[in-house]
Amino acid sequence: MPARTHTRSTTPAADGVEIRLPWWAVVLPALAFAALLLLIAGPGEARAATGDPSLGRLLAHLMDLLSR
DSSP states (O other): OOOOOOOOOSSOOTTOOOOOOOTHHHHHHHHHHHHHHHHHSOGGGOOOOOSOHHHHHHHHHHHHHHHO
């Protein structure tokens, strides 16, 4: 007795899974990340790099070119 073959339908299934997250499931992790980031590097502890001044000139030149 030959086995039956199943053909695939070209229409999507009507019982597809839909996942909906509540607003707080996205906002709370983002707020927690921002709070931890502020604890690691406080706003008063940011320091400018003391390196080659040519990098600053290069960045200023790039910003000037992009603003045109």
